[in-house]
Amino acid sequence: MHRTTYDIITVGGGLGGSALARAMAENGADVLVLESQLEFKDRVRGESVLPWGVAEAKKLGIYDGLMASCGHELPWWDMYLGPVRVLHRDLVASTQPGVPAISFYHPAMQEVLMQSAESAGAKVRRGARVVGLSLDGTPTVQVRVDGVDMKVQARLVVGADGRDSRVRVWAGFQARRDPDQNLIAGLLFDDMPAPKDANHLWLNPSIGHASFVFPQGNGRVRAYVIYPAETGVRLSGTGDIPLFIEYALKTGAPRAFYSDARPAGPLATFDGAASIVDYPYRRGVALIGDAAGHSDPTFGQGTSTTLRDVRVLRDLLLQLEDWDEAGNAYAEEHRRYFNVTNTIETWWTEVLFKTGPEADALRSRVLPLWQQDPTRQTDVIFSGPDLEITESIRRRLFGEE
Ligand SMILES: Cc1cc2nc3c(=O)[nH]c(=O)nc-3n(C[C@H](O)[C@H](O)[C@H](O)COP(=O)(O)OP(=O)(O)OC[C@H]3O[C@@H](n4cnc5c(N)ncnc54)[C@H](O)[C@@H]3O)c2cc1C
Missing domain, CATH: 3.30.70.2450 (Alpha-Beta Plaits)
Structure with a gap:
């Protein structure tokens, strides 16, 4: 690592870090990806992308590469109550994006995206663990490679270091955690x-x-x-x-x-409890993916949200010359869509996962209504968070109107 200054440094070369590095490098930005792992292993992470995330992957231009290497199409969503199948849903025909879900083996996906970031012109450094971050002046990352520490700077540092993000802590972001469920x-x-x-x-x-x-x-x-x-x-x-x-x-x-x-x-x-940074940008540091907020994996929103983060941040960085303005606009937008998915997950949890007599009574009222009219559930989980959450949506979901 002879150079010490870049346009963007991504801390982490997972789904978020590599996809953003690729997207910005192919648009001429000077990007450095710092990834601690020399070889990707099974970390038990998200491997199923729901239709709205597939739509984001297409917008980012990474869909074809994934499908040509490790991707597998899943056009149906089958749901069972106990052993009885109650839903055989055609995702292409019934979701707003009109595309199937896909799956992949997580380490293979990371490898493919990291190589694609490199082919787009990003500099990728593996076996490079970021151990500190300073926000005095130009954001400066301290990175350890082969036991030696060095400093690199960027106009924008992107914390894409996952659910246990250290960038989040070093940059002074506060995360709010939902109650355990x-x-x-x-x-x-x-x-x-x-x-x-x-x-x-x-x-x-x-x-x-x-x-x-x-x-x-x-x-x-x-x-x-x-x-x-x-x-x-x-x-x-x-x-x-x-x-x-x-x-x-x-x-x-x-x-x-x-x-x-x-x-x-x-x-x-x-x-499963979600952990959310309300406003994931400050002073030249943006958080994306699980570092910015991880939702309850039960609802399979993590990969889609990460790809949305990448697409929104990319578009703003390309549109606006002032990257501080772009970072702030990204944080506002993130707050909006993350709140939509988080709210729907909380409501679905009430209906599907709470136990006890009150929860049983709620289910016996609500589930038949959902079956008669599936639009009552609202389709955020499959079709994405481009929806305003209103009191009338809540009342329809809980059958209270
Ligand atoms: C059990 C479980 C099941 C899930 N199932 C689903 C699902 O079915 N569908 C779905 O959409 N989502 C699912 N998710 C969520 C999904 O895995 C995440 O949303 C997604 O992996 C986030 O990507 P990321 O790039 O933000 O983080 P990560 O994939 O965690 O990548 C972070 C990268 O940063 C690197 N890194 C970390 N710290 C440093 C450092 N200090 N220096 C350098 N590199 C560093 C790591 O090595 C890693 O490569 C699941 C999550 C869990 C835990």
């Missing part, structure tokens, strides 16, 4: 005989459990189980795999899916 545990399987053209969701709301299977092609799937945080059970390691499968079966998932499936990665559990 769900835990989510994930595990990759090979040889699972699940239909490969659909996302599968089983719900057992009376006990607050759910499970997902997201096929990636060739019998490989990412599976998740979701259960109440108050259980305090954090599934981890090979010893807990039988319990993971027991939790999946409790939701109604077919035993045949799991009987010969082979675990193919680590088992890890995460808090």
Whole structure:
């Protein structure tokens, strides 16, 4: 790293960092990506992108490259109450973007996007851990490579360092955390005989459990189980795999899916509670992706929101000469759309995941209404957050009008 000054430094080369680096480098910006990992491994992260995120990937010009390498199309959304399928939804025909969902293996996606950032002209430094940030004057990043620390500066530093972002802390952003509700545990399987053209969701709301299977092609799937945080059970390691499968079966998932499936990665559990930075820009530092806010993974909004962040920030940086103005406009816009998804997730959680007699009563009133008229749910989760959240939308969702 001979140069010490860039237009943009992204801290992190995940979905957000690499996609932004590519988008800005192909428009002539001088971009440096600092990524701590030399090789990407399974970190149990998002691998299913819902239609509105696919639309964002297309707008960013990364869709074709993903589909040509690691992407897999999922045109259907299948939902089950216990073992009974209650919805077989055609995502292309029924969502506002009119495109399918896709899935990919997360480490493969990171590799593809990082290479594509490099081909677009970004400088990529792997094995480079950012260890500090100063906001006095031009934002300055302290980075450690092979045990040696050095300083690099940029007009804009982008914190794309994920849900445990250190940039967020160093730059003095405050994150607000929602109350605990769900835990989510994930595990990759090979040889699972699940239909490969659909996302599968089983719900057992009376006990607050759910499970997902997201096929990636060739019998490989990412599976998740979701259960109440108050259980305090954090599934981890090979010893807990039988319990993971027991939790999946409790939701109604077919035993045949799991009987010969082979675990193919680590088992890890995460808090579902959302964590949000209200205004993710200050003094030459913008946060994107999970660093700016991670929603409850149960609702699969993380990759789509990250791609929205990248697209919105890219457009503003290209439009406005004053990047401080662009950063502030991005933060305003982020606040709006993140609030929409967060609000809908909170309402869906009330209906689908709360337990106890009151929650059961709410469900027995609301679910038949949702089934009669699916537009009551509002389609933010699939179609995206370009919607104003109003009191009348809330009342329709809860069947209170
Ligand atoms: C269990 C679980 C399931 C999920 N399922 C879904 C799903 O089905 N659909 C969906 O849309 N979303 C899902 N998500 C969310 C999704 O994974 C994230 O929204 C997405 O990965 C965010 O991308 P990112 O680039 O912001 O962060 P990350 O993917 O976390 O990338 C951050 C990068 O920064 C690097 N880094 C970190 N610190 C430093 C440092 N100090 N110096 C240099 N590099 C650093 C890391 O090595 C990493 O490569 C899920 C999340 C979890 C936890």
